[in-house]
Amino acid sequence: MLGRTQYAGAFLLIGPALGWLAAARACLADPCGALGRGLLTSAFAPVIGLERLWHLDAMEDVGFALLTGGRRCSSRHTVGGWRRHLGWHEVDAFCHRTSPWHHVRGATALVSYDEHTIPRWTRKFRIRKGYVTTRNKYMRCEKLFCAYDLLSGRYLAVRATPGDWGLSDLAVPLVRQTLARGRPAYLHALFDAGAGPSDAAVMALWDLVEQEHPRLDVTLRACRYPHRVRQWKALPSGLFVSYPEPGRYVGAPPKEIRLAETETVLQADGAGRAVRTVVCREVVPGPKKDRWHPLFTTGLVGPDEVLGLFRTRQRHEQAYRVGVYDEALDAVPCGYDKQSPDPQRPRFHRGPLQMIGWLVALVYNAVADLAAGLTGDWAGSHVRTLRRMVFNRPGTVYETPTALLVQLDPFAGQEALVPVVDAFNDKRHRLPWLENRQVVISLTPRGPARSGP
Amino acid sequence: MVTATDPFVPWLAQAGLAADRLPPEQAALLRAAFRFRQRCGDDYYSTRLLSHFLLHCDSGIKVAQVARLLGVSRPTASRQQGLSSKQAIQQAHHRMDGRPYGKLLPRYAGPIAHFLLTHPDATRADLIDFIGHTFGVRVSRVAVYHFLKRFGLDHVPAHAPAAPAVPSAATPGALPAAALPAPALAPPFCSAARSTPAPSC
Numbered sequence: 001m002l003g004r005t006q007y008a009g010a011f012l013l014i015g016p017a018l019g020w021l022a023a024a025r026a027c028l029a030d031p032c033g034a035l036g037r038g039l040l041t042s043a044f045a046p047v048i049g050l051e052r053l054w055h056l057d058a059m060e061d062v063g064f065a066l067l068t069g070g071r072r073c074s075s076r077h078t079v080g081g082w083r084r085h086l087g088w089h090e091v092d093a094f095c096h097r098t099s100p101w102h103h104v105r106g107a108t109a110l111v112s113y114d115e116h117t118i119p120r121w122t123r124k125f126r127i128r129k130g131y132v133t134t135r136n137k138y139m140r141c142e143k144l145f146c147a148y149d150l151l152s153g154r155y156l157a158v159r160a161t162p163g164d165w166g167l168s169d170l171a172v173p174l175v176r177q178t179l180a181r182g183r184p185a186y187l188h189a190l191f192d193a194g195a196g197p198s199d200a201a202v203m204a205l206w207d208l209v210e211q212e213h214p215r216l217d218v219t220l221r222a223c224r225y226p227h228r229v230r231q232w233k234a235l236p237s238g239l240f241v242s243y244p245e246p247g248r249y250v251g252a253p254p255k256e257i258r259l260a261e262t263e264t265v266l267q268a269d270g271a272g273r274a275v276r277t278v279v280c281r282e283v284v285p286g287p288k289k290d291r292w293h294p295l296f297t298t299g300l301v302g303p304d305e306v307l308g309l310f311r312t313r314q315r316h317e318q319a320y321r322v323g324v325y326d327e328a329l330d331a332v333p334c335g336y337d338k339q340s341p342d343p344q345r346p347r348f349h350r351g352p353l354q355m356i357g358w359l360v361a362l363v364y365n366a367v368a369d370l371a372a373g374l375t376g377d378w379a380g381s382h383v384r385t386l387r388r389m390v391f392n393r394p395g396t397v398y399e400t401p402t403a404l405l406v407q408l409d410p411f412a413g414q415e416a417l418v419p420v421v422d423a424f425n426d427k428r429h430r431l432p433w434l435e436n437r438q439v440v441i442s443l444t445p446r447g448p449a450r451s452g453p
Numbered sequence: 454m455v456t457a458t459d460p461f462v463p464w465l466a467q468a469g470l471a472a473d474r475l476p477p478e479q480a481a482l483l484r485a486a487f488r489f490r491q492r493c494g495d496d497y498y499s500t501r502l503l504s505h506f507l508l509h510c511d512s513g514i515k516v517a518q519v520a521r522l523l524g525v526s527r528p529t530a531s532r533q534q535g536l537s538s539k540q541a542i543q544q545a546h547h548r549m550d551g552r553p554y555g556k557l558l559p560r561y562a563g564p565i566a567h568f569l570l571t572h573p574d575a576t577r578a579d580l581i582d583f584i585g586h587t588f589g590v591r592v593s594r595v596a597v598y599h600f601l602k603r604f605g606l607d608h609v610p611a612h613a614p615a616a617p618a619v620p621s622a623a624t625p626g627a628l629p630a631a632a633l634p635a636p637a638l639a640p641p642f643c644s645a646a647r648s649t650p651a652p653s654c
Contacts, residue, residue: 001570398566400605407563418560425559440604442563445587 001398005063007048008395008408011441012420014067015429016366017043020098020359027093028086036433037074038082042356044068046327046363046383047391053080053331063397066404069433083333086351095158095358100365101182103152109184110150110309112316113174114192115167116323117141118330125346127336130163142335144357145170147178148316150190153368153380155319155361156182160335160354167194168201172208179212188299190313191220199266202296203273209298219310222277222294228264232279232294235260240281243304256283259303264296278303323360326383332356373423375416390417404437410444417443461487468521482512486522498545500525501533505541508534555590557600566606 017040024039041056044067050059056076065073104111117132120140130141141163147156157177159170175189189205196202205218222228240258247254258281263274280293280303297306323329335353340346367386371378378386398405408414421441430436464487465472475483486503493499500523507519508530514522520530533541561584568583569575575583577594585591592600601607 396563396567398563398570400566401608402603402605403562405563405566405604407567421560422558438604440559440562442560444564 001396002066002404003062003397004394005061005066005397005406006394007044007061007063007067007392008397008406008441009390009393009417010044010047010063010067011406011439012370012390012417012424013044013047013363013366014431014439015424015427016362016369017067018429020362023097024094027097028090032082034078034082036069038079039359040068041074041079042083043359043363046360047367047387049326049384049387049392051328051331063395063406066397066431066434080333083352083356084349086349086355088350088354091351091355091358095354096181098358098362099157099181100154101156103149103154104156104178104182104184104187106183106185108186108188109178109182110188110190110312111156111178112148112150112190112313113167113171113195114146114148114313114316114320115194116144116146116320116329117163118144118332120163120334120336122334122336125336125338125340125343127346127348128162128164130165142353144329144332144353145174146316146320146361147174148319150312150315153315153319154365158354158358158361160350160357162335162348166197167191168197168204171195171201172204175205175208175216175218179216184215186215186217188217188219188309190310191218192313193221193223195220196296197223200268202266202275203268206273206275206298217297217299219295219297219299219306221310222264222296224292224294228294229292231264232262232277232292235262235279240279241303257281257307258283259307261303264294278306280307319364322382322384323364326387327360327363329357329360332360370420373420375419376413378416389413399434399437402437403440404431404434405440405442407442407444410446414443414446464490464522468518470518470522476513479512479514482507482510483514483522495524497549501541501545504530504533505536505538555584555588555592557584557590557592557596559604561588562600562604562606565600566604569606 020043021036021039024035028035044050044064045053048064050056053076056073056079059073061073062071065071068074103109117130117134118141119132119135120127120142122140127140127142129138130143131138132141143161143163143165145159145161145165145167147158148154149156157174159174161170171191175187178184178187178189191205195205202220202222205220209216209218239260239262241260242256242258244254245257246252260279260281262277262279264277265272265274267273275296276298278295278297280295282291282293284290293307295306295310299306299309301309320329333352333356335348335350337347337349364383367383368380370390371381371386374390381389393408393411395406395408398407408417421443424439424441429439431439461484462472465475465483470483472480486507489503490499504519504523504525507514507522508516516530516534517527520527523530536544564587565580565584568580572579572583577597581592581594581597584597598607
């Protein structure tokens with residue numbers, strides 16, 4: 001017997017992790033020999049809930065050590081050093097190689113593009129500032145821009161930038177990347193208002209739609225500039241069609257939204273251009289003002305369907321929330337170079353920020369894949385739920401000359417794991433850092449059910 | 454109509470029968486028997502039922518040909534002649550009675566390893582009993598042998614240290630790997646010599 005572990009269930013993710021490790025070895029230089037430990041530790045830390053890198057100092061779990069490529073847990077200095085020296089071009093290659101484009105290849109895809117802002121509190125380095133919506137202030141930050149497939153619920157790509165970049169800077173490149181690498185039969189791209197702060201930014205997207213016609217459509221929330229809102233509010237009431245919506249709770253009176261379809265003339269390069277606009281007026285009872293949600297779209301579907309499509313973008317925002325609270329997404333290494341000679345103008349290193357941000361996304365995808373294979377209603381479960389129910393389960397690790405046996409202690413509901421465990425064992429994963437032993441996961445049978453009272 | 458790619462033809466050929474020379478009644482009968490075999494498989498019960506039918510339906514097919522069609526020996530097919538249907542089913546039940554029917558799945562390896570560690574003097578029969586009680590399957594000694602060999606469980610030391618009881622959920626942390634002395638890191642199942650020139654970490 002090798003020992004006891006608190007993370008026996010996390011071995012179920014060793015298959016995807018081995019795939020990421022193989023891709024990383026093909027893409028990343030490894031001058032110090034820390035790639036394996038660094039990557040596996042960075043990948044399994046969000047799985048088991050290791051929020052900060054220095055928490056490794058107190059980690060003495062033999063199971064976590066085996067998961068991360070050795071018999072002892074690696075030092076935070078080893079992992080941190082590996083992270084800090086990741087080159088952006090190597091990380092880009094790794095991201096391209098591990099992106100799950102098969103979810104959209106040849107299919108009708110609904111992809112959301114949005115930014116996630118990571119606030120920074122450094123006083124030494126004058127890094128670029130951006131607007132942090134959750135704090136409602138303009139502060140130092142860095143950003144991750146992600147493409148998220150709304151139909152499968154998986155991240156597709158990520159790009160790290162300094163804090164002063166906006167979604168409008170990357171909207172066209174990200175859509176081009178999805179079209180080129182994902183090769184969907186049809187793509188409907190959804191953007192928040194950050195993609196269209198100016199008429200020129202909106203027109204760039206519309207030009208792309210014309211180039212890629214008919215396999216691309218774009219819908220983005222329009223910025224509510226006062227002069228535009230005045231135009232939309234001045235629309236004749238006959239244009240609006242009322243739709244009832246469920247109330248805030250069971251038994252509550254239904255809400256009312258009114259949808260109208262119009263065209264908004266955008267000015268770009270001195271020429272006007274009419275853009276199809278779906279204006280959603282959310283009627284608020286009482287003294288409060290009604291809420292207006294205008295959407296620019298190139299789609300040909302009805303206004304209510306455009307609104308329904310756009311509302312699925314909430315899944316992307318939810319994925320960010322899961323990343324922040326369940327996978328410590330905001331604890332990714334900083335992108336500014338702490339070795340910069342001039343703290344007033346620090347260099348930007350995209351590699352570490354993008355690599356760990358993408359690993360968090362890969363873990364999110366792998367956990368979603370695992371949840372889909374469990375028996376019962378587990379699809380769509382959050383990372384924290386699966387960590388509590390599956391990954392952070394105590395167990396015993398046995399080592400034989402040919403295999404590493406991981407036996408989970410019995411727990412209620414372990415029957416849901418049976419198909420996943422069988423599929424895992426069928427794949428015969430082997431650990432290169434453990435003399436190529438095969439990993440076998442076992443469940444401890446529970447005794448016969450007790451008779452009732 | 455019989456075509457060249459029809460798997461029915463080779464099935465007849467391995468029994469020494471030519472499809473184009475069979476009388477229509479025999480051809481129809483054997484076609485139905487072939488479909489039965491394809492649908493129900495070639496397990497003992499299906500073979501026994503089919504042989505009993507073919508031997509007693511007065512189709513004119515010789516006993517040796519029936520034996521070759523079903524993959525049984527000529528004396529066996531001959532012994533089955535003249536039995537009533539009740540006797541045939543009783544014989545089948547008697548033959549299969551007590552046979553192992555279970556399959557050892559890889560996910561059984563952990564509890565089996567735990568059993569071997571906590572019962573170093575257990576015989577194979579004890580292990581088979583443990584498997585039967587724990588997983589509800591009855592397996593053969595050969596299957597157990599192959600299973601133990603596949604997962605390296607066949608080298609149980611004579612006095613293996615007993616595995617500790619499962620700790621309570623309140624036990625914080627796991628066995629500190631860094632605090633383990635060197636011999637403790639070497640598991641009891643490991644062979645004496647290391648298979649790599651250097652430690653893996």
